[in-house]
Amino acid sequence: MKVKILGGHGGVTIGFQATSFLIDDVLLIDAGSVASTLSIEKQSRIDNILISHPHLDHIKDLAFLCDNCFGMRAKPYEVWTHNTVLGLIKHHLFNDTIWPDFSILPTAQNPTIRFNSLTPEKMTEIGGYRVTPVPVKHPSDAMGYIIEKEGKAILFTLDTAATTRIWEKAREFPALKAIFTEVSFPNKLQKVADASDHHTPQTLAEEIKKMPPGVPIILTHLKPNFRGELEQEIAELDEPRVQILQKDGMEFNF
Numbered sequence: 140m141k142v143k144i145l146g147g148h149g150g151v152t153i154g155f156q157a158t159s160f161l162i163d164d165v166l167l168i169d170a171g172s173v174a175s176t177l178s179i180e181k182q183s184r185i186d187n188i189l190i191s192h193p194h195l196d197h198i199k200d201l202a203f204l205c206d207n208c209f210g211m212r213a214k215p216y217e218v219w220t221h222n223t224v225l226g227l228i229k230h231h232l233f234n235d236t237i238w239p240d241f242s243i244l245p246t247a248q249n250p251t252i253r254f255n256s257l258t259p260e261k262m263t264e265i266g267g268y269r270v271t272p273v274p275v276k277h278p279s280d281a282m283g284y285i286i287e288k289e290g291k292a293i294l295f296t297l298d299t300a301a302t303t304r305i306w307e308k309a310r311e312f313p314a315l316k317a318i319f320t321e322v323s324f325p326n327k328l329q330k331v332a333d334a335s336d337h338h339t340p341q342t343l344a345e346e347i348k349k350m351p352p353g354v355p356i357i358l359t360h361l362k363p364n365f366r367g368e369l370e371q372e373i374a375e376l377d378e379p380r381v382q383i384l385q386k387d388g389m390e391f392n393f
């Protein structure tokens with residue numbers, strides 16, 4: 140599997156795009172920057188989109204993806220997420236006020252986007268990938284994803300504070316090749332991190348102890364305005380299997 144990080148940051152400014160990970164050019168995880176970073180031709184080649192939770196930095200480019208590729212595709216984008224998340228995206232984004240309801244455009248029979256609900260912890264086959272959604276600790280029934288293909292698995296927590304179930308579940312995948320997770324705020328903002336269900340380097344250090352041993356950990360979602368401080372605090376953890384996502388556009392092959 141090829142994982143291209145279209146955007147891997149916890150904020151948006153010049154040089155920093157919000158969360159969107161593209162697998163093998165066809166399966167997208169979160170839509171924080173898919174329209175801002177890919178050509179329209181490449182946007183139109185995506186088939187399935189997994190959404191972790193409805194925060195704007197994970198869904199905003201769904202709006203522009205639909206707009207860019209309207210009428211270009213023979214079939215709708217299939218969006219997969221928790222039933223709660225699906226309802227919130229429809230109600231608050233594609234509501235014909237903030238943005239047109241692309242789930243009935245151009246027609247209800249052949250729309251631009253179609254919403255499908257996923258059951259937590261139930262593996263679902265999506266476009267040739269085995270996708271297992273697992274609840275994490277973040278608002279609105281947020282879920283992380285374990286994705287398997289050809290005997291290899293990759294785990295994505297997306298946004299979360301300290302959590303347990305996804306690490307238990309991860310042990311059911313002996314061929315786990317990488318863990319993509321988050322750290323958002325520096326240690327001095329622990330209260331903010333707790334209130335918003337995110338990690339700091341000190342809570343991440345505890346979290347790493349729960350993760351399956353020996354699997355590389357790639358850190359994303361650092362807040363751009365605290366990046367220098369975060370890099371220093373992460374280095375002080377002295378965890379050899381941890382790396383920080385450096386630049387958007389990086390590719391990982393597993």
Ligand SMILES: [Zn+2]
Binds near residue numbers: 194277298
């Ligand atoms: Zn979030």
Ligand SMILES: [Zn+2]
Binds near residue numbers: 194
């Ligand atoms: Zn986020």
